[in-house]
Amino acid sequence: MSWRSELQALRDDGFDVLDWLSATEEDDEVVVTACLVRSEDPGSFRLVRSPAPVESVVDMFPSAQWHERETAEMFGVTFEGLNAAPLLLPPDSPAPLRKAQPLPARLSQWPGEVDPAKPRRRQDPPGTPWR
Amino acid sequence: MAMNPRASLELIAENCTSCMLCIRACPVWCLELDAHLEVDESSGRRRSSLALDRFSIDYGTCMMCGLCVDICPFEALEWSSELPPTQFEWRSE
Secondary structure (H helix, E strand, O other): OOHHHHHHHHHHOOOOEEEEEEEEEEOOEEEEEEEEEEOOEEEEEEEEEEEOOEEOOOOOOOOHHHHHHHHHHHHOOOEEOOOOOOOOOOOOOOOOOOOOOOOHHHHOOOOOOEOOOOOOOEOOOOOOOOO | OOOOOOOEEEEOHHHOOOOOHHHHHOOOOOEEEEEEEEEEOOOOOOEEEEEEEEEEEEOOOOOOOOHHHHHOOOOOEEEEOOOOOOEEEEEOO
């Protein structure tokens, strides 16, 4: 079942509010996640997940536009049928939330690199694979 | 104003062994430490220990996660209710 038809089915089922939409980078693919809420019972929600690229659902949920544009520029994924004009970032900037994109603060020297007990042994910071 | 018991970090320098655990645990790299190896041969046996020279906390980047306080095995870092300066620096005499 495609992303669009899955959301359409939930909307027909009464989950008529798009609460949230974003993406996560998992292994080698970007997964888009949306959270739908039932307006009659705000406590009940459904999560829909699909690997990118997916189709835009702006015609179905107008509130999805901001989230889709933000996800498109932050993760560099495309939403088919969306006019993904830049929202926050300057044009031609790389997708900052992708794991391959180094955090500028992490390009400085790691304060834990030197071991004062064994001055010749150097350590690498955890979680920075590009170093 | 209500006191925040976790407003800043306090270094208890005499407990610090310069083991670097807090520096490496910090997720935002806001801690820095300098130390040197001190060798004591007065007792006939060679004993070496690390002496702390400098310890600094950049409160501009610190996000008050408390991982350094949790990881310290010697209780050299504690929570304090003092309001934090922008930059804390401790130097040995």
